[in-house]
Amino acid sequence: MTSTVISHPPRVIAYYAKERAAYPAAYSLKLTDEHAKKIVRKLCNHFIPKNHGFHLVGVELNFHGNRQNGRARLNGTITLSHTPSLGLICHEVGHLVDIATRKPSFRKRNWHTKHLMRIVGKLIAYCQKKNLWSTHQ
Numbered sequence: 001m002t003s004t005v006i007s008h009p010p011r012v013i014a015y016y017a018k019e020r021a022a023y024p025a026a027y028s029l030k031l032t033d034e035h036a037k038k039i040v041r042k043l044c045n046h047f048i049p050k051n052h053g054f055h056l057v058g059v060e061l062n063f064h065g066n067r068q069n070g071r072a073r074l075n076g077t078i079t080l081s082h083t084p085s086l087g088l089i090c091h092e093v094g095h096l097v098d099i100a101t102r103k104p105s106f107r108k109r110n111w112h113t114k115h116l117m118r119i120v121g122k123l124i125a126y127c128q129k130k131n132l133w134s135t136h137q
């Protein structure tokens with residue numbers, strides 16, 4: 001194997017498995033990069049407080065690779081693999097929503113918590129409600 005292996009601690013791997021099992025439809029729905037961009041924008045508009053630095057100008061989205069993985073950073077950057085699943089999009093945006101709705105002084109060591117999973121559930125439900133699931137947009 002020449003590809004990069006990203007190793008997560010077992011706790012994080014367990015979290016991912018749980019989230020995928022909770023939202024199988026969202027994780028099997030793959031979206032185009034364009035559609036993903038649109039969804040990230042809509043989710044950030046709706047769920048990130050208007051006065052937070054992440055709002056609109058703060059969130060930067062990049063695409064890298066094809067392995068259905070992603071990354072969110074404290075500076076408001078999200079990286080998604082190309083044609084990401086809806087579940088992956090909601091997971092990474094969920095990190096930013098989690099960060100943006102905490103007190104500024106709060107710096108979490110563990111990013112993968114039940115609290116995050118509840119946020120991801122809300123984002124997925126919002127996408128369903130707003131008909132963002134369709135791949136024909």
Ligand SMILES: [Zn+2]
Pocket residue numbers: 091095111112
């Ligand atoms: Zn994560």
